[in-house]
Amino acid sequence: MSRYLSFVLVAALASVPLWLHDFYVLHVLITTGIFIIAAMSLNLLLGFTGQLSLGHVAFFGIGAYTSALVSLGFEIHVLPDVTVGLAPKPVWFAMLAGIAVAGLTGYAIGKLSFRVRGAYFVIVSISFAEVVRLVAVNWVELTQGPMALNNIPALTLGIGPIELSFLRKPSFYLLVLAAMVVCYIIIVRLVTSRAGRAMIALRENESLAMSVGIDVTRYLVIATIVSAAMAGMAGALYTHYIRIVDPDIFLFIYTVTMVIMVITGGKGTLTGPLVGGAIFGILPEVLRAMAIRPEVQWIIYGVLMVLVVYFLPEGIVPAIKRSLAGWKRRPVDAL
């Protein structure tokens, strides 16, 4: 996207709370924005390094749980008479902690799981997410298990005498938009850097990349850390917006939603996750408005996924780009 166009788009999106007062629509936009951030982070791994991570929701959930726990405070018994606790911290600090813990988990998981590739990697990533979910269900002392963590505080920022509250939807919408822009810029900077070129090289041909001296595992781990931290940020935003978090946040179906967003939009493109995320963020609401049952909605998702793979294997964004290029060329062909 050209820089000028991006500015216009962001400005237009930022003006939405000024003229739109329907809180339901705003809510849909907020959750869509959060999922777009998650999809962008997945795209870094799936699109730019070519690793299909199906455990991505784990990072999202870890960010959400960490942020919730740090902002609420917790106390756990390590040994029968030894307790470890944390007093409630400000929400901005909790969110940073969520991002950091998700990033660290990304480092550990990257180091561990990039020993294998292909189908094995996919299964390891699913396993990882499932273990984290089961821990969230069973470690009741820390996570409250299925009873969920609730009364999670909303974000407030005190800068000098000014107190900014992100409790209400218009302000939270702007926060999500800002986070999206930051993530987008980070991804652009990363994939156009030396590290990004190394990632693309190893996606295209791992042996060749290795033979020219690219430390493949290192770049995969870097991508995982950035991707996990970003997903953790999306989770932290989500948890302080919804203000309740339970182990269902780790369900595989959320990973599938992110994958569908990335694949439909166009994996390995910068704008693909934005387009795919917008479509699949808003589509469920449209389908619900049409009084379609959730099962049917999921069936439509599944069918769409298969159709996209068959007919738009590269995704919507590359397809549009190609048809635009063809349209520009056509007058020349006519001559």
Added chain:
Amino acid sequence: MDQLLQHLLNATVLGGTYALLGIGLTLIFGIMRVVNFTHGELYAFGAYCMYLLVMLLNVNFFLAFFLAVALGAALGGAIEILLLNRLRGADIDTTMLVMIGAWIVMQNAEQLTWSGVALSVNSPFPADPLVLGPMSVSWNRIYVFAVAVVLIGATYYFVNRTRLGKAMRATFQDRDTAALMGIQIDRIHTATFALGSSLAAAAGALLGPVFVVTPTMGDLAASKAFAIVILGGLGNVVGATVGGFILAFAEEIGAGYISSGYRDAMGFVLIIFILLMRPTGLFAQKERIG
């Protein structure tokens, strides 16, 4: 000690069905290079077939089992022909996405047809368990174990001794050479998928009457089957059998002595542990990197 013996017995019985699930998946995985996300749904399909046939249509319990297996094979073959045939030569991620799509459609179709209510299938076995000294085991589970062992044996025989099995192994070893030798790769693929699916449906048809039948039962089964395949190695039938029993023992001992809440986590922990210790897997023969 008595408790341990009971756990070991339970694990052995459970291991049979796990092995069945794992073998089905590992065949598809190994020969076709397809990560089959519909495997769990075929397991659920087998269980729903039992419910439909036994409870609603009053078909004989044992006949219903054969029908469920046959229907599972037919459904598997249909999935292969409809979805995978045209993706021959596509990379593993592409087929995986299609299979995820198919999995979502199948699971939600089950939910739509049968609703989320857990259904139970009556079995003709006596309710009193067989008591062996300090241990006891229900007759239904003995039947499940016996059938599973027979099916595993039959699959071994089929893969190792028959012409079609030989063609499958040849395809697994070298697809192009196999094609040059006159093996019809397309047909081998359909047959493999149907065979793997029928084994999954058999596992579901066996375990449906032991537990309850729900639309999400396939997810857990699929995740366990994946764990078993990782343990045993890609396309390795012996590995999958041993892996199935290892997983069953790990779960049973873990649930008995650590925490029953983490029962289903055992397989995943095992995978992660194995990758740390031995990235090549327990029974690795060949390459592991995709």
